[in-house]
Amino acid sequence: MSVAASSRLRTLPKPTPAAIGAAIVLFLAVLALLAPYISPYDSESMDFNAVLSPPSLAHLFGTDNFGRDVLTRALFGLRVSLIAAIGSVAAAMVVGVPLGLMAGYRRGFVDAVIMRPVDVIMAFPAIVLVVALAGVFRQSLGLMTLAIGFVYFPIIVRVMRGAAIEVSDALFVEGARARGASHVRIMARHVLPNAITPVLVQASALMGVAILMEAAISFIGLGVQPPTPSLGLMLSDGRSYMGDAPWLVICPGLGILVAVLGFNLMGDGLPRLLDAANRRRK
Amino acid sequence: MSSMPPDDVILQAQGLTRQFRSGGSLIGGAHTVTAVDGIDLEIRRGQIFAVVGESGSGKTTLGRMLAGLLRPTSGGVFYRGRDIAALDRRERADFRRRMQIVFQDPYSSLDPRMRIGAQIREPLDIHRIGTPAERRKRVDELLERVGMAPSYANAFPAELSGGQRQRVGIAMALASSPEVIVADEPTSALDVSVQAQVLNLLAELQRENNLTIVFITHDLGVVQHFSDRVAVMYLGRIVEEMDTAPLFADPRHPYTRMLFSAIPDRDPSRAAPLQMPTGEPPSPLAPPPGCTFHPRCPVALDACSAVQPALVGAGNRHLTACIRVGPDGARAPVAGAAPSPIREATLSGALP
Amino acid sequence: MSLLEVDHLRTEFETGGNWQEAVSDISFDLAGGEALGLVGESGCGKSTVAFSLMRLLPGNARLAGGRIGFDGKDLARIDEDEMRRMRGGRIGMMFQNPMTALDPAFRIGSQIGETLQTHFDVDRKEARRMALELLKSVAIPAAEERLDAYPHELSGGMRQRAALAIAIACRPRLLIADEPTTALDVTIQAQILRLIRSLLIEERGAGVLLITHDLGVVAHTCDRVAIMYAGEIVETGTVASVFANPLHPYTQALLEAAPNARTPRGSLATIPGRVPALGKRPSGCRFRGRCAFERPDCADPAGPPRVRLDKHREVACVLHAA
Numbered sequence: 001m002s003v004a005a006s007s008r009l010r011t012l013p014k015p016t017p018a019a020i021g022a023a024i025v026l027f028l029a030v031l032a033l034l035a036p037y038i039s040p041y042d043s044e045s046m047d048f049n050a051v052l053s054p055p056s057l058a059h060l061f062g063t064d065n066f067g068r069d070v071l072t073r074a075l076f077g078l079r080v081s082l083i084a085a086i087g088s089v090a091a092a093m094v095v096g097v098p099l100g101l102m103a104g105y106r107r108g109f110v111d112a113v114i115m116r117p118v119d120v121i122m123a124f125p126a127i128v129l130v131v132a133l134a135g136v137f138r139q140s141l142g143l144m145t146l147a148i149g150f151v152y153f154p155i156i157v158r159v160m161r162g163a164a165i166e167v168s169d170a171l172f173v174e175g176a177r178a179r180g181a182s183h184v185r186i187m188a189r190h191v192l193p194n195a196i197t198p199v200l201v202q203a204s205a206l207m208g209v210a211i212l213m214e215a216a217i218s219f220i221g222l223g224v225q226p227p228t229p230s231l232g233l234m235l236s237d238g239r240s241y242m243g244d245a246p247w248l249v250i251c252p253g254l255g256i257l258v259a260v261l262g263f264n265l266m267g268d269g270l271p272r273l274l275d276a277a278n279r280r281r282k
Numbered sequence: 283m284s285s286m287p288p289d290d291v292i293l294q295a296q297g298l299t300r301q302f303r304s305g306g307s308l309i310g311g312a313h314t315v316t317a318v319d320g321i322d323l324e325i326r327r328g329q330i331f332a333v334v335g336e337s338g339s340g341k342t343t344l345g346r347m348l349a350g351l352l353r354p355t356s357g358g359v360f361y362r363g364r365d366i367a368a369l370d371r372r373e374r375a376d377f378r379r380r381m382q383i384v385f386q387d388p389y390s391s392l393d394p395r396m397r398i399g400a401q402i403r404e405p406l407d408i409h410r411i412g413t414p415a416e417r418r419k420r421v422d423e424l425l426e427r428v429g430m431a432p433s434y435a436n437a438f439p440a441e442l443s444g445g446q447r448q449r450v451g452i453a454m455a456l457a458s459s460p461e462v463i464v465a466d467e468p469t470s471a472l473d474v475s476v477q478a479q480v481l482n483l484l485a486e487l488q489r490e491n492n493l494t495i496v497f498i499t500h501d502l503g504v505v506q507h508f509s510d511r512v513a514v515m516y517l518g519r520i521v522e523e524m525d526t527a528p529l530f531a532d533p534r535h536p537y538t539r540m541l542f543s544a545i546p547d548r549d550p551s552r553a554a555p556l557q558m559p560t561g562e563p564p565s566p567l568a569p570p571p572g573c574t575f576h577p578r579c580p581v582a583l584d585a586c587s588a589v590q591p592a593l594v595g596a597g598n599r600h601l602t603a604c605i606r607v608g609p610d611g612a613r614a615p616v617a618g619a620a621p622s623p624i625r626e627a628t629l630s631g632a633l634p
Numbered sequence: 635m636s637l638l639e640v641d642h643l644r645t646e647f648e649t650g651g652n653w654q655e656a657v658s659d660i661s662f663d664l665a666g667g668e669a670l671g672l673v674g675e676s677g678c679g680k681s682t683v684a685f686s687l688m689r690l691l692p693g694n695a696r697l698a699g700g701r702i703g704f705d706g707k708d709l710a711r712i713d714e715d716e717m718r719r720m721r722g723g724r725i726g727m728m729f730q731n732p733m734t735a736l737d738p739a740f741r742i743g744s745q746i747g748e749t750l751q752t753h754f755d756v757d758r759k760e761a762r763r764m765a766l767e768l769l770k771s772v773a774i775p776a777a778e779e780r781l782d783a784y785p786h787e788l789s790g791g792m793r794q795r796a797a798l799a800i801a802i803a804c805r806p807r808l809l810i811a812d813e814p815t816t817a818l819d820v821t822i823q824a825q826i827l828r829l830i831r832s833l834l835i836e837e838r839g840a841g842v843l844l845i846t847h848d849l850g851v852v853a854h855t856c857d858r859v860a861i862m863y864a865g866e867i868v869e870t871g872t873v874a875s876v877f878a879n880p881l882h883p884y885t886q887a888l889l890e891a892a893p894n895a896r897t898p899r900g901s902l903a904t905i906p907g908r909v910p911a912l913g914k915r916p917s918g919c920r921f922r923g924r925c926a927f928e929r930p931d932c933a934d935p936a937g938p939p940r941v942r943l944d945k946h947r948e949v950a951c952v953l954h955a956a
Contacts, residue, residue, distance in 0.1 A: 171391040172401075175451075178351055179405040179458065180378030193395040336819035337790075443908065444676075473675040473847065473909075478891040478902035485900030500820065503850075507893035507902070530895065544824035546854035558828065559821035561775070562791050 018269020021204075024262030028255075032079040039072035044227050052245045062247040064237065073229040074251045080230040081259065084145050084214040085207045091149030092156045093203055097196075100160025101187050104195070105168045115161070122154040130217060141224055144217065148210050159202045163195035170194075197274050204267025208260035215256055231255050292494050293348060293462055295323040297357035300343050304567070315566045317343040319518035320357065322593070327461070328492045332505045332526070335515035336541075338563045342466055344515070345498045349383045349464040361462075379409050382455035386467035388447035392439040398425075398450055399435025405458040424453040428483060445476035452483065462494040469504065481508055502545050506530055514538050517566060517574040520593055524600040534600070534607045536579045573604070581606055636663035636703070637841040638687075638808055643700035643710075645679075645686045647912065654912050655698065657682050657865045666807065667835055669842040671852035671873070674862035675888075677909045680845045683862075684812045687843070688727060689717045704808065723753050726801035730813035732793035735800050736785040742769070742796050743781030746803055753804040768799040772829055791822035798826065802833055809834050812845045827855045849892060853877055858946060861885050864910055864920040871947040881949040883925045919951070927953055 015023075031038070040060075047067035055062045061070040103114040121129070133147040167173065168191055176186050215232030217223040224230045226237075231252040238248030298321040303312050318340040325331045335341040346352035348359055350366050358365045361377060369377055382405075385391040393401055399421050406417040422432035428449040439447055448468060455463050465484070469477040481504065488495055497509055505512055506526060513523040514535065522535040533539045544559045561578040564570055570577050576586040585605060595601040643660040646653040657679040664670045672680045685691050687702055689709065702709035705724055709717065721727065729735065737745060746768055747761035756764065762781065769777035772795040785793055794814060801809055811830065815823035834840040844856055852859050853873055860870040861882065869882040880886045890903035897903075907924040916922045918933040925932070931952050932938065941954045 171385045171387055172393045174351060175383065175385065175391055175454070176393075176404065178349060178378065178381075178383045179454070180375055180408045181404065182408075185408070189396070190393050194393065336821060445908075474849075474888060475675060475891045475905040478893070478904045481893060482900050482902050482904065489900065501893075502820070504893045506895040507897060508899055527895070540821060544821045546824065546827065546848070546850035559824050562789055562822060563819065565789075 016269050016273065017265045018273045021262045021265025021267070021269060024258060025266060028078060028259055028262060029082060031075060032082050035072075035075040035079055039069070039075045041069040041072045044068065052241065052248075054245070055247055061251040062245065064234075064245075064248055065241060070234075070247060070251050073234060074231065074255055077229040077231040077234055077252060078255055078259070080141060080224055080228065081211050081214055081232070081256070083141060084148060084230075085210040085259070085263070087142075087145035088148035088152065088210045088213075089203050089206045091146055092153035092206065093199070095149075096153040096156030097160050097192075097199065100157040100199075101164050101192060101195075103157065104161035104164025105183070105187050105191050107165070107168075111161075114157070118154045118157050121150075122158070126151045126213065127216070130213065131222065141228075144214070144223055148213050148217075151213070152206050152210065155202060155206065156199060160195065160199050163198050164191050167191045167195045197271050200274070201267045201270050204263050204270060208263035208267075211256055211259050211263075290327045291324045292327040292362060293323075293325040293496070294360040294363075295321050295344075295348065295357065296360065297322065298344070298347055298354050298359065299356045300340075300347060300352065301355045313567050316518055316569070317566060318347065318354075321518075321520055323348075323513065323520070325462075325494060325496060327494055328488075329511060330488060330495045330497055330509045332497045332499060332509035332512045333515060334499060334502065334505055334512055334541075336500055336563055338517060338566050339515040340518040340566075341498045341515050345383075345464045345466045345496060348496055349381055350377060351383070375409065379405070379458040380461045382458065382460040382463050384448075384451050384455045384463060384465040384468045386470055388444045388451060388471060391451050392447055394439050396438075397435065398437050398439065398442070402435070402450065402453050402457055405454065409458055411458065420457065424456055425450075427456070427487070428453045429479070443476075445472055445479065448472060448476075448480055449483065452480070452487070456487065459491070460493070462496070464496045464498070466498045467500070468497075470499065470501065477504075484508075502542065514541065517564065517569055519574070519590075519603065520601070521575065521603045522601065523593065523595075528600065532600075534602045535604050536581055536606070537575050540578070540580075637666045637668075638664040638843070639701070639703035640683075640687070641701040641703070643683065643686060643702065644698040645682055645691065646696055646698045647682075648694045649912065652913075653696075653698075655865065656695070656912060657686065660700070660867055662860050662867065662870060664808070664841045664843060666841050667839040668858065669831065669835055669844055669856040671856035671859040672843060672845045672862060673847065673849060673852050673859055675847055675909060677864070677911075678862040679865040680847075680862050681812055682865075684810050684843070684845050688721060688725065688810060689714075690721075722749055722800075722806075723804045724807050726804070726806035726809045728794075728797055728801050728809065728811040728814040730816050732790070732797040733785065735797040736793060738785050741782050741784055742788070746796075746800055749800055749803045764803075765799075768803055769796070771802075771833060772796070772799045773825070774799075791818055791826070794818060794822075794826055795829070798829060798833075802838075805838065806834075807840050809840060809842045810845075811842065813847070814844070815851065816846065816848070823851070827851065831855055849877075849889065861888070864915055866920060866950065868921070868951070869949045871944075871949075875947060881943075881954055882921075882951050883927050883953070884921050887926075929953075 045068065047063065049067070050059065050063050051067045052065055053059060053063045059069050059071065061074065064070055064073070099114050099118070103111040129151045130147060133150070173186060173190055176190055214223060214230065215235060218230045218232030219236040221236070223232060226233065234252040235249055238245070238252070241248050298318055299316065300318040302315045302317055304315055321344060333341045333344060343352065347354050350359065353367065358367060360366070361381065364373070366377060402421045402424055403417050406412060406420060411417065412420065421435055425432050425434055430446060430449055434442070442450065451468070468484070469480050472480060484495065485508070487493060499505060509526050511523070511525045512529050513520045514537065515521065516537050522529070522533065522538045530542070533542050540559050564574065564577065570587070572587040572589050573579070573591055576582040579586065583606070591603045591605050593601045593603040640663065641661050643657065644655055645657040647656045660683055662670065672683060674680045682695070686697055687709065691697070697710055700710060709720070727735070736742070743762055743765050746765035747758065750756060750761040750764050751758070766777055766781055769780060774780050774792055774795050780788070780792070785796070788796065809830070814830070815826050818826065830842060834842050844852065846852060856873050858871065859873050859876050860867045861876070861884065862868065863884050869876060869880070869885050876885065877889070880889055887903060887905045891905065893902060905924050910916065910920065917935050919925070919938045922928060922932050929952060938950045938952050939955050940948060940950050942948050943954070
């Protein structure tokens with residue numbers, strides 16, 4: 001390599017954890033999106049000649065007890081997991097951010113009215129809540145996603161509220177009031193942008209948790225129903241065959257691991273990224 | 283808005299009081315702190331009115347109430363004769379346009395995530411002044427008026443120095459063409475040379491627009507240079523009030539005298555201060571009875587702990603709240619020393 | 635013999651991979667029984683000088699050269715253990731925020747006592763008695779009760795008095811005070827400055843290095859003054875002579891910029907431009923580009939000549955070269 005080229009390489013920015021995390025998530029999302037096009041087989045086609053066969057050239061991750069290609073099912077299962085993860089957190093944010101903003105900025109009565117029910121919801125262990133809602137969302141990925149969102153939106157409210165309280169004390173908020181800004185304007189234009197960072201960090205971490213939650217729900221049989229694949233369901237089904245056919249759990253397990261890792265890395269690096277973006281403009 | 287009361291009094295405080303509750307829990311024990319205690323003030327249009335005091339004096343709380351940012355516990359603030367607590371929505375918006383505030387801390391008074399231009403433009407957006415194109419132009423004009431290049435409109439606060447941020451704060455206050463500006467320690471966080479620039483700027487703007495400025499500060503040098511009239515505050519009350527030059531020539535209240543003599547003098551040839559300040563300002567949680575200054579006062583009498591002196595001036599514009607100051611202003615002599623020519627050297631320009 | 639002799643002190647800061655000189659060629663001396671004020675605006679490096687003398691520089695800074703003569707030793711070269719014994723012992727320190735010296739978790743009395751026990755061979759009871767005396771000497775009212783108070787129970791002024799008590803507990807020969815009264819009310823400031831003067835200069839003949847941006851504080855409390863700009867000392871002299879007759883254009887501008895009753899509103903003298911950032915200082919005289927008296931030879935890369943007019947009067951400016 002020439003001196004110029006190698007020195008150019010040396011000055012390439014080092015990938016930050018956030019960038020790596022985002023890349024992972026993006027990669028998985030693309031995989032999930034393109035699942036119907038890139039998967040070698042149909043997710044439901046069974047090949048009884050190749051039941052429980054180990055990884056081979058034909059089946060990169062082997063087949064399950066119905067002769068279905070594990071890789072294919074994992075790719076479709078990834079769809080379910082990502083939809084559950086991103087969808088639930090998005091739902092939690094849509095409800096949680098405005099509530100937390102109002103509670104943290106207005107304080108007093110509004111704060112109490114919002115936070116008491118939120119505290120009650122938060123008092124329930126997540127699994128218990130989800131099981132209780134199981135009757136509602138059985139068979140429906142959409143409703144399951146909303147249910148997971150419901151379990152976690154109090155956390156978003158809490159974090160948003162805490163950050164909003166701090167920002168609302170700043171002089172520039174008082175200044176905006178002095179200039180005649182309405183409460184809505186202040187909340188939307190001043191408090192929210194300055195308080196959103198910890199919420200986004202929390203949200204990325206929650207996406208990882210939501211994937212695990214979906215896996216857990218499906219594992220105990222309350223999530224999506226067969227034959228729809230989900231990573232959690234695959235883990236559950238594969239459990240019985242783990243001794244003889246470990247590939248049944250390795251593939252979905254790996255998928256969950258990589259997804260959670262990606263979300264967490266993204267969340268960890270987010271604060272530095274967001275602050276640098278604002279400060280670096282010289 | 284109704285017409286102004288006579289004498290061109292644009293801003294008035296009547297019996298203005300503000301209390302805070304601090305502490306307090308399930309077990310009880312909440313304390314009430316009286317930060318501002320029954321203040322009466324009249325500020326005239328075009329006047330630069332300084333409010334001076336040390337920490338715990340209540341000057342910041344007073345400023346916030348005058349600007350309409352804090353509701354008084356009792357008493358009222360009157361703008362152009364109207365009680366600002368009784369304004370309807372339209373009048374309130376109008377009030378917000380005409381009354382502005384500049385803060386002390388240039389580092390938290392600007393939104394770190396918004397560009398400078400957007401922040402200066404905000405009051406115009408809120409009050410829908412002009413077309414969007416006209417607003418952009420006004421932002422550029424305002425930046426230039428405060429001595430900054432219009433290109434700064436795209437910058438973020440983190441890129442600016444303290445002095446520049448303070449100037450942006452002034453530009454933001456000017457955007458809606460206010461009549462009154464409450465400036466809360468606007469130059470305290472700045473270096474001397476930067477402070478000079480900002481003070482000159484404020485002076486120019488005041489002259490051009492006949493602005494009324496309520497200038498809250500603890501810096502007596504700035505007060506002497508910049509203001510027309512001064513109110514000295516101690517523990518929530520005004521203890522002395524007078525036009526600037528006469529006040530510095532003839533401070534009457536013992537606290538004012540103690541305060542003035544405590545300023546380290548830049549003329550090293552002058553002898554040590556006549557009255558070494560004693561003690562500490564009392565905690566607002568436990569104000570002394572009677573005259574709140576009496577425990578530290580070099581000329582206190584027994585009577586001083588019994589009754590709180592009223593702020594009086596006997597028809598003259600020099601108001602003092604001290605039973606030892608006669609109606610003609612005759613001061614109680616300080617034990618053992620001749621009356622000092624405090625600050626006369628300053629006035630005559632004998633500084634190096 | 636001077637108490638403190640600083641020769642050609644240089645300190646560097648690391649920014650973005652490069653080491654840049656923050657403080658250049660600082661030389662001054664301080665005699666016992668004398669207060670020297672180190673004055674300048676923000677960014678001039680005065681606090682850096684103080685931290686360099688105390689060897690308390692942050693991780694991204696280092697002493698790059700020079701000699702700090704104190705007590706027969708070179709503070710720039712002694713090892714860390716010896717330096718630690720110096721701090722709080724022969725050298726007392728006071729900072730702008732008294733909480734730098736006070737641990738919020740311990741009572742005042744025990745903190746002073748701890749310092750005393752470290753440096754003197756006394757038991758707890760004796761240390762407590764000495765601590766009480768110290769608190770009284772810094773005029774803390776109700777000293778006996780305050781011994782058992784926690785820092786958060788005291789006002790800012792009292793905390794600073796307590797910090798002063800700790801600073802003088804071991805009878806230092808030198809007190810380095812970095813903006814000790816900046817955060818205090820004017821009336822409290824006056825009292826603390828008086829205490830510093832009486833306890834150290836008058837009673838013990840110790841030396842005081844007072845770092846501040848407030849010219850009034852210097853004029854009132856110090857005997858001599860050194861004016862700093864952009865990492866260099868531009869003028870030194872007795873307080874009387876510098877204030878009565880400032881020689882360096884920056885000193886003149888600084889004195890004229892301070893608001894006073896004499897100057898009409900709107901006409902305060904200002905200094906054009908801004909203090910140059912660390913990497914952007916002009917070559918030659920660092921005040922170039924802002925000086926009303928600039929001449930072509932101000933650009934000389936060797937820098938302005940240090941002109942000594944008198945035993946204690948020095949200015950770094952071509953205008954005064956012989």
